[in-house]
Amino acid sequence: MTGVRACSLPDSCGVQEPGAGWVDQLADVITRRITEKVFPARRGSVPFHTSLRRFVRTNVLSVANAHDAVCPPCEEPQRSVHEFGVWVAEQGFPLTAVQNAYWTGTRQLIDVWGEMGWPGLAPLRHVDDDPTNVPGHVVSQVAATTFEFAEHAMRASVTAYQEATASLRLDGAQRRRAVVDTILAAGGSRPDPAWDTALGYRLGGSHVGLLLAAADRREADAVLKNVQSLTGARDRLLLPPDTTQWVAWLGYGRAIPDTMFDTLCQALRDSGLHTAVGRPRPGVGGFRATHREAVRAEGVRDRLAAPSPCLSFRDVSLEDLLLHDRPLATTFVNDELGALADGGHRAARMRETLSAWLSSGTHTATAARLGIHENTVRLRLNAVADILGAGYLERRAELLVALRLCNALSVARA
Template sequence: MTTSALDRPTAPPSVLPQWAREATDGLDLPGLRDRVIEADLAAAFDDLREHAAFVPALRASVEENLHHLRDVLAGRVAATSVLLDEPVALAGLQARLRLPQTAVQRSYRVGFATMWEAWSERLVEQAETSGVARGEGLAALRTMTTLLLGYQDHVASQVADTFARADSALSRSREQVRAGLVRHLLRADAPPLSPADLALLDYPVDAQHLAVLLPGVPEGAVRPHLTALREATHTRDALVHPVDLSSTVLWLAQQGCPGWRARAAEQVVDCLRVQEVEACVSQPASGLDGLRRTWAQVHDVQRIRAAWAPVPPERLAYDDVGLEVMLMADPVRARAFVEAELGELGVADPLAERLRETVEASHRFGSHIVTAEHLHLHEHTVRNRLQRAAELLGRPLTERRTELQVALRLCRVLARGGV
């Protein structure tokens, strides 16, 4: 009985015929190694051509991959059973060098494409020399491509996993070190950082600084706010430091831009208003002393904000409450001053609170009409309230005007028991 070609057993699709295995097994690997290394460097790592550690690691990785892949194509080993050493080591180095993962992925795509070209050319040449039928040659090329892509997937998966784990561990370690460096800088008696520490900090300590405390934003959620603030202030340099598990301070820095100091705080407050986030904003300040001063300012502002009655403002800048910060350095004397200046006008009840609000607005706007519009009241109501406030005060509102204004501001932050 004659067996037709259709009835003959065929090799499994994952195994090359003998002639193809011999062809792929005989490829010049040193020459291909150099082609792959050049393709990788040109596509993704051109600036690392002279790197003392990277290039040898890349060469070792390419050599190991080529030998493993030759064994896979020759049928000596399955791709999934290959154990990788040098490619994994290269991935760890790439993570330590802070190379973008996109560059790592691009290099593998380009490298394996170069390998495929070399082996496919070798296979086609062997098929033509041996007189292999066109269909059989195409089937072998397809099988070789499947084997190569399977090996590529095996390598890429292990490399990506190693890179991700190494990058995550390094990031955590780096952020911990940076947090320690920031804590060091904030100490008044701290010695200067070394050049290596300053490089790791990656923030210009000698620049102009503006601090922003986000009391309800943990460090892990601060990035969208930071991105928006950098865009709003046209600032490149920034530093993030956790205060605790639920709040974060970030600094924006600018060098050589005199106008930035005058408008930065206003731009920050406007940006935070759009984001609808609670915040305390410092004044701009320069140098290491300025960094420490802005840190102290945002915490001072937060203490004032936390004590604010009846409802604290969502965003508060140091320029708005610098007087309160200074006077509340001694809360006992501040309270005594308020009691002496306001008398019955300073008592904690809703009527006195409305009267104080009206007096403060009247001082600010200087007009009964504007005050009434601001408070959404009738002008006669404003006049009546001001008259009643003067009666409780025991003197005209025009007397000791400065002391009255200061007492009204302090009363606002003493209503909850002081700060």
Template sequence: MGSVGGWVRELAPRGQTALSRSVLPAAQVDRVVDRVGAGPVRWAVELAQGMAEHMVARIPQLGVDGLVQELRKGCEAVAVSMVAALAENAEVAPEPPAEALTGAVEAVGRGVGVEHLLQSVQLGHAYAVREILAEAERHLPAAERFAAVGHVSEVLFGIVNQLSAEMTSEFSRAHAAWVTSSAAVRRELVQEVLAGEPVAADHAHRVLGYDLTRCHTALVVWADDLEHADPGQLAGVAEQLLRDGGATGTLVLPVGRQRVWAWGSSVRGASVGPPTSTGTPGSGVRVAAGLPEHGVAGFASSHRQALDAVRVGTLSRGDRWLFDYAELDLIAMLSADLDQARRFVRRELGGLAGPGEPATTLRTTLKRYLDVERSLNTAAELLHVARNTVAYRVQRAEQLRGRDVEVRRMQLQVALALAEEFGDLVLDEHATPP
């Protein structure tokens, strides 16, 4: 407590898995952990998740594909930067992190106005002030709170002032470039189609250079972070994957710097196959695919499925690059409400929902065992362990769950699938859904 910001180093999150839900590059987060400790950084990650939820709840326009993910990154970057400045008792507010400004570019291509962005900054500021002052009251005696409040207010006000100014400037530059581009015209027409508005097929063909009457497979290709953000590269990945799947016609649209939407169709009327996971589009690049669907309605439907697969991909704890709706449809539907999904998983798994590697191993074994229709031999081959090891793990899993595997077996398999895909997001009762 020796300095004005010393109490900040005592901050701790409600849940112990906060860092695993960070959306910033691990190396970037680790550097701040080395400076101020893990507790304050975990607390900042939780704060950022709450800030993003608060903003989207009050400004629904921010909840669109791609933009909401950038909003989370921006909130987390600012929260972590703020905590570091407070803990180190910085004299001057830090410069707004680059991640906090990418939302401005993403907003332009989605028709979100700068007024919404500036309102989000004010909402985030109010939310952060409320939370950090509550922590000051919890950690500090009354005599020390005045100095803490002054320090907090000075740092946050400085961050908000700079962020608002730079975000407005970034938005203006991106908007000026966007309105003069052909992509703006094409994107506007695509938005009309996706919204279900009547669009003449011949007019759409002229503007888009793409036939909406065929059978379409939609893709979304995105970059995990700014380091891998190259719209040209992402567009090339989408084009190549669609051509490899048999597409003779393609439509690829950039939506900001870190994402492209794409569709492919074949002149022969055959469905364009989804990407295969045998290759890789490059480090830090992810791909989501919808199902093949026919006509104008199918153009929109396949895209919605791809967006659902994107949502799974951004939350997934796996390390794969391809998220195919054909394989993830059930997971996507059941995870639309993560609060309900978490309650379901914990209810079905019981003690098997516990933390740590032993519980993870038991869940993995039980899922493989059920996936192969309870064949001990096949499960053992898949897991590269002895048959008796599988039998022991299944028995132990049943003990922890408190029920035989045949009791509500369908629900058990779904709960195991959700746990495998989302990890602590559905296993930790204190997890905050992003």
């Protein structure tokens, strides 16, 4: 990351400007390198990558503009530099992460830009009209100026980091994180009265644990406030991420009815973020348990064929249990369903009909649920019997599990 002439780009910067393709290539490479070297715990986090790439790209543009390179202009240099320092502080990284990010990004910028043949530099700086043949003194000037920019930008970001860290200490974010760590590590169901005061959150009543894949604290808090308002939660608690997602709880003074929990999950789906949520749980033991469930629900995401943006542990608890060994789960599905595990539309309709019928128990209820005629239900179930054999109902439990796993895995029979 480089440059005090960096700027926060307008929303339209996602569109390819003429001649700016090399800028995006540079930004992608540098972002990946900084993540690997400085923020390895955030690898795989889309919101983190998107935010970091925005800072990287604006700083690449800043350096490029300083050298009269052919690329879009940049404005408001100080804002991007300041926002980067604040962002790193909110993510919970040490001050050295700011410094390491700048130096790693600067070295990567010079190396990769050179490997690409210095695209974008003004034509007059090329030798013999060859766009890849840049004079040595120009390369030296680019390198020297880039490192100078990086040093000034890093100092500004460090100052912003220190100010943000002091603010976080003042509003108790770091203290609350330490208290929550103590609660999660402790056992028993009797809370320490001091915990409520330290957190500004009541550990009595019921709790719902959440994980929010938000780009920054402002986005995470906005989603949490909205869900709190829609469901009538009396308390909310938001902590900076310790891995790739913001950690949160909503507190309620009473047990949460299913309809309210459904509203909560729908609001999270509507937020546009990847989220995970534990089941409502009472007391301090529930505070711990619902957080663990949210973590386990998120852990299933990469194993599902088409995961919902909001993963509720209530809906994926069986998948969490059974998908730890994916090859074994796939074998189980194929063994139980046979040709019904095929990836075609006909097999999918038959699986849907069989699942609805096993759950409801009648042709009438199945037809109503699927919006089809009872005769269609009978025809499909007859076809199921042809595939699975007449005694397939003797394995009702196994079939229900296999059907659910098949939906999770999108298993296609070879």
